[in-house]
Amino acid sequence: MRITLISPSHYLADGKLLRTTRYWTSGLTLATLKALTPLRHQVRLVDELFADVDLDDDCDVVGIGAMGPQIKRAYELADHFRSRGKKVVLGGPWVTLTPDRSLQHADAVVSGEAENVWTDVLDDLEAGRSKGLYRSGWVDMDRIPHIDYRDLPLLKWDAFRTSRMYRMYFHWPITFSRGCPHPCSFCAVQTFYERTYRTRSVAAVLEDVRTIKSYGGRKILFLDDNPIGHPERAKELFAALIPEKIKWASQSTINIARDPELLDLAARSGCVSLSIGLETTEETNLRQLKKRFNRPFLFADDLAKIRAKGIQVIALMMVGLDHDDMSSFDKTLRFLTETKCSLVKLFTPCPYPGTTFYDEMKAEGRIRDDDWGNYTYGAALLDPIKMSVEEMMQGFQATYKQVYSLSGIAKRMFPPPKGNYLETLGYLVANLKTHQYLHKHPEAWGTIS
Ligand code: B12
Ligand code: SF4
Numbered sequence: 294m295r296i297t298l299i300s301p302s303h304y305l306a307d308g309k310l311l312r313t314t315r316y317w318t319s320g321l322t323l324a325t326l327k328a329l330t331p332l333r334h335q336v337r338l339v340d341e342l343f344a345d346v347d348l349d350d351d352c353d354v355v356g357i358g359a360m361g362p363q364i365k366r367a368y369e370l371a372d373h374f375r376s377r378g379k380k381v382v383l384g385g386p387w388v389t390l391t392p393d394r395s396l397q398h399a400d401a402v403v404s405g406e407a408e409n410v411w412t413d414v415l416d417d418l419e420a421g422r423s424k425g426l427y428r429s430g431w432v433d434m435d436r437i438p439h440i441d442y443r444d445l446p447l448l449k450w451d452a453f454r455t456s457r458m459y460r461m462y463f464h465w466p467i468t469f470s471r472g473c474p475h476p477c478s479f480c481a482v483q484t485f486y487e488r489t490y491r492t493r494s495v496a497a498v499l500e501d502v503r504t505i506k507s508y509g510g511r512k513i514l515f516l517d518d519n520p521i522g523h524p525e526r527a528k529e530l531f532a533a534l535i536p537e538k539i540k541w542a543s544q545s546t547i548n549i550a551r552d553p554e555l556l557d558l559a560a561r562s563g564c565v566s567l568s569i570g571l572e573t574t575e576e577t578n579l580r581q582l583k584k585r586f587n588r589p590f591l592f593a594d595d596l597a598k599i600r601a602k603g604i605q606v607i608a609l610m611m612v613g614l615d616h617d618d619m620s621s622f623d624k625t626l627r628f629l630t631e632t633k634c635s636l637v638k639l640f641t642p643c644p645y646p647g648t649t650f651y652d653e654m655k656a657e658g659r660i661r662d663d664d665w666g667n668y669t670y671g672a673a674l675l676d677p678i679k680m681s682v683e684e685m686m687q688g689f690q691a692t693y694k695q696v697y698s699l700s701g702i703a704k705r706m707f708p709p710p711k712g713n714y715l716e717t718l719g720y721l722v723a724n725l726k727t728h729q730y731l732h733k734h735p736e737a738w739g740t741i742s
Contacts, residue, residue: 294334294335294352294353294354294415294418294419295334295335295337295351295352295353295354296330296334296335296336296337296352296353296354296355296356296415297336297337297338297339297347297350297352297354297355297356298323298326298327298336298337298338298339298355298356298357298358299339299340299341299346299355299356299357299358299370300320300322300323300339300340300341300342300357300358300363300446301341301346301357301359301363301366301367301370302341302342302363302366303361303362303363303365303366303666303669304362304365304366304666310341310366311342312341312342312343313342313343314343315449315462316342316343316447317462317463317464318447318463318464318465318466318514319340319445319446319447319448319466320340320446320447320466320516321440321445321466321468321516322358322385323338323340323358323444323446324338324440324441324442324444324445324446325407325437325438325440326356326358326407326411327440327441327444328438328439328440328441328444329407329408329411329412329438330411330412330415331412331415334415337352338444338446339446340446340447341366342447343446343447344446346370348373350374350379352379353379353380353418354379354380354381354382354415354418355370355371355374355379355380355381355382356381356382356383356384357370357371357381357382357383357384357385357399358383358384358385358388359383359385359386359387359388360385360386360387361386361387361668361669362665362666362667362668362669363387364387364388364391364665364666364668365664365665365666366666367383367385367387367388367398368395368398371383371398371399372398375398375399375400380400380401380418380423381398381399381400381401382399382400382401382402382403382414382418383395383396383398383399383401383402383403384402384403384404384407386481386482386485387481387645387646387665388402388403388404389403389404389405389485389647390481390484390485390645390646390647390648391646391647392404392426392428396425396426400418400423401414401417401418401423401424401425401426401427402425402426402427403427403428404426404427404428405428405429405431405485406429406431406432406471408429408432408436408437408438409429409430409432410427410428410429413427414427431471431486431489431491434470434471434491434492434493434494434497435493435494435497437468437493437497439497439500439501439504442465442504442505442508445465445466448463448465449463453508453509453510454509460509460510460511460512461512461715461719462719463510463512464512464513464514464542465505465510465512465513465514466513466514466515466516467498467501467502467505467513467514467515467516468493468498468515468516468517469492469493469498469515469517469520469527469530470490470491470492470493470517470518470519470520470522470523470526471486471489471490471491471517472485472486472488472489472490472491472518472519472522473486473488473490473518473519473522474488474489474490474519474522475488475519475522475546475583475584475586476488476583477570477582477583477584478581478582478583478648478649478650478653479582479642479643479644479645479648479650480645480648481645481647481648482518482519484645484647484648484649485647490519490522490523492522492523492526492527492530495529495530495533498530498533499533499534499537502534502537502539503537506537506539511538511539511540512539512540512541512542513539513540513541513542513563514541514542514543515541515542515543515544517543517544518544519544519545519546520543520544520545521545521546521548521549521552521555522546524548524552524555527555527559528554528555528558530562531555531558531559531561531562531564532558532562533562534562534563535558535561535562535563537562537563538563539562539563540563540565540716541562541563541564541565542564542565542566542567542568543564543567543568544567544568544569544570545567545568545569546569546570546586547569547571547586547587547588547591547592547595548586549567549599550594550595550596550598550599551591551595553598556598556599556602557602559602559604560602560603560604564602564604565603565604565605565713565716566604566605566606566607566635566716566720567599567604567605567606567607568607568609568638569606569607569608569609570584570587570609571587571589571592571608571609571610572584572587572609572610572611573589573610573611573612573614573617573621573625574589574592574621574624574625574628575589575614575616575617575621576588576589576590577616578611578614578615578616578617581614581615581616582614582650583649592628592632593628593631593632596632596633596634597632600633600710600711601710601711602710603710603711603712603713603716604710604713605635605636605710605713605716605717605720606632606633606634606635607634607635607636607637607638608629608632608634608636608637608638609638609640610625610629610637610638610639610640611639611640611641611642612625612639612640612641612685612688612689612692613641613642613675613677613680613685613688613689614642614677615677615678615679616679617677617679617680618679618680619679619680619684619688621688622688622689622691622692625692626692626695626696626701629696629705630701630704630705633705633706633708633710634705635705635706635709635710635717635720635724636720636723636724636727637693637696637697637705638670639670639671639689639692639693639696639739640670640671640739641670641671641672641673641674641675641685641686641689641739642674642675642677643668643670643672643674643675644660644674644675645668646665654675659675659676660674660675661673661674661675661676661682662674669739670739671689671690671693671739672739673685673686689739690735693731694731697724697727697728697731698728699728702721702724702725702728705724706720706721706724
């Protein structure tokens with residue numbers, strides 16, 4: 294069969310699809326699905342962030358994945374291709390959280406991981422049948438296929454070969470773990486993985502690292518949501534990465550700061566930046582969201598320890614939570630400035646369907662918008678308690694604006710963490726680009742990734 298696998302984009306407030314010509318990394322989803330597809334089929338990959346979807350595509354099967362607000366476009370494309378007689382399969386994080394609704398737009402839905410069911414789905418479609426919903430148990434992490442890195446949809450090979458700047462910019466994606474053991478009620482990850490947590494063997498990760506190095510890549514991004522969910526296994530990995538002399542970035546929980554051996558090994562193995570879900574400076578918010586381990590009174594000390602190892606911190610923070618009032622915006626800004634977070638991503642609260650946070654908000658009648666196409670990181674999706682929704686949005690935008698004002702950038706970036714000065718320069722450029730981008734596209738708050 295001829296199979297086209299699509300990662301759709303999402304709509305911006307002006308009704309246009311988000312498109313870009315350059316991106317600093319790439320997801321592994323499409324390349325993984327291709328690696329799982331039996332060789333007798335022909336596979337084409339399209340990431341709509343970079344490339345147009347051919348609406349007249351003459352394939353037999355269209356597979357579409359969706360994260361966040363991409364779901365609206367995913368359903369639109371699914372309906373379009375089905376109306377042209379194509380078989381459509383939907384999968385991915387959002388589809389998994391809403392399988393029944395997704396099945397209304399598809400011939401087959403893969404809920405959860407594809408590894409154990411993808412060939413069954415294709416065999417069934419080839420034979421003219423479908424079970425509808427396909428769900429399997431969790432895959433053994435050492436059976437995740439090694440992808441062909443030439444399939445990464447957002448990697449520009451020509452630029453990688455010819456441009457030193459691009460080689461410094463592009464981060465090659467790798468997976469060490471999947472899932473997260475924590476119970477944070479708002480989080481799509483723990484809902485998708487049902488709080489399971491698995492890691493690959495160190496040998497399998499090293500094999501990917503060496504493949505990337507053979508192409509000339511030295512900068513790696515772990516796509517993991519929480520690579521230190523099992524600290525002893527993470528230590529084993531970091532120790533094994535030291536001789537590889539790579540630079541890497543990842544998401545992490547703040548717990549990395551509270552285990553000196555783990556933090557030291559991370560730094561020595563080439564960790565240059567960590568995106569950390571700090572979420573809020575209000576302890577009561579964290580208690581409500583079941584992210585108790587975060588402990589805001591320790592944050593300043595935690596972040597100083599990470600910076601002391603030369604690691605940049607990208608802070609992820611929510612504003613407009615139930616225990617926030619109008620003074621919380623200034624408090625958040627002060628905190629981000631004083632702790633010198635190199636980059637900041639702000640979020641308004643988002644009730645991802647399937648999460649317990651969604652159930653709570655639904656029961657309280659506080660969900661304002663059920664058009665999932667609007668579920669970006671900066672949308673008025675919930676009625677806040679201690680402020681009006683207008684105040685929440687104004688506070689969100691004003692805080693973002695101040696974080697990325699020139700003086701805000703200077704106060705956060707100087708003095709930089711010791712060592713890795715090239716990295717600091719990179720983050721300075723990223724801050725200035727964000728400043729410029731948000732100035733030009735004021736409607737794009739909440740869609741920067
Ligand atoms: C890399 C990444 C990105 C990259 C690259 C995306 C790309 N186009 O290539 C960037 C930075 C651009 C990105 C952007 C966004 N992302 Co993103 N992203 C990720 C991340 C870190 C890894 C994805 C990945 O490659 N995983 C590895 C692959 C192998 O796993 P997988 O995608 O889950 O796929 C498996 C299954 O889900 C399933 N599957 C997936 N798709 C399909 C499709 C079919 C047909 C089938 C059969 C199966 C299937 O099979 C795969 C193998 O088991 C995830 C978090 C995570 N750990 O997964 C967040 C994540 C998916 N992103 C998320 C979000 C919200 C976004 C944004 C919407 C954020 C925003 N700015 O508003 C945007 C969307 C932008 C856009 N238009 O594309 C959320 C999704 C939440 C949700 N409820 O849906 C996640 C879970 C992050 C989080 N912690 O909340 N993202
Ligand atoms: S620690 Fe992070 S990834 Fe894990 S459940 Fe909480 S928010 Fe999700």
